[in-house]
Amino acid sequence: MNITVQQIMNECMAMASNRLEGTVDTLKFGDPSVIVTGIVTAFMPTQFVLEEAVRLGANLVIVHEGMFFSHHDGIEPAKDDPVYQTKWQWIESSGLAIFRFHDHMHHTFPDLVMEGLVRELGWSVYVREHRSVATVVTLPKLTLADLVLTVKRRLHIPFVRVIGEPDITCETVGLLAGYRGGGTTAIPLFGEADVLIYGEGPEWETPEYVRDALYQGRRKGLIVLGHAESEEPGMKLLCKRLRQRYPHLPVHYVKEKPLFSIY
Template structure:
């Protein structure tokens, strides 16, 4: 099986309608491009990852895998434009590492979010957030739109207990907890990116109106929704947010991809291995 054939089989297995636009995924504009290497060579093995750090690339070489399937960009910018970082020494060193490895990198973002037949009845679910629910043991706690896997009714815990559980189950170095640490949490929501736009206010209002006790977030800037959660906690409304980070939250989806990818590839599938990137964050905490 050529690398190009493996990539096409993954596309064919996933839904081809963009989950965010509702339109067919356009080959010319999709994020899901080959961002490095030659795909016209036999596939010797596949590594799935949230993004290909230097460590992930080295591990792929050790495993004898020459295809990395990543969810996020290789060279730190939307579209993986290499010209804008061409003079950057870290870019140059990473290219040297990639060339020495000799494989190809394919980004799988739009297709895995578009839907993968993961449910017991064969229906579709967002492959990234389904993997998050799977990793936490929360598949049976999903509520609302089951395709999206963004809302959960979990057994009641405190905000602090929720944060501790996330750190333990996701293998993190730590996390940030905003709001009331003793909030009684049952309804948990994973909001979309909280980065300062109008959607932040919508998220805050929905948290209030829909009885969401805790957000588990990707991005969470200090302004907007974060401010709301702090005030809600101080005013006795029992709200909190656990900010674990974008890659930490989405990485389990690429871990779970290694479970279903052999089925998608079918006969002659090469070995598939998930390689974690490790927690993005290290924490220096105050001595108390």
């Protein structure tokens, strides 16, 4: 059974509730008519991830974020940069097809990225409500310190950033994957949530709200995972679904090493 790159792309796009205009979800490299011999899903198309795809024998890579350090895949500012040039030349010589699956992935319901995060945390049974940009869960009561340990262990990440007293009680938690930690999106959730967990957002918005809340004696907490750490589980879930859909194809999820270190 031969499946083309275009057929896989169509399958991914069909997961969304509707087709979007002006999307970044396009084939960035490769020929859509090529027969797929193997698939790699990954959060970020780093050069390591792409080389690992070749090593695994895959010729289609499905990634969530952009290849050239810009959400809108703009290349003009970097086109003469040696890092950009080396990566571009390597991709062209590799023969890989690279498909970016971002906007439509976030327009599934529940959001496939959020669903991956919830599943990786083991909290599917605690979901109170899936919303368009957030998920609210009601957990058995635990302290913020214990919640942090649980999150780090289940996501297999070495550290998170935390605001709040370690002994506060956590029960209702708001989850926002990726770059959804801005004040407009996140702060209203504190009306019902004890703690928010998100990928990233402007540090002068939600974190400063929590600082003032704590100063006023309100026992709230915030856990900042990192953008990749919050969205990688979604690409892992996508890998699982593609394996189920195409059992004859080898499908791999490739995880990068953590980007930052703590000194």
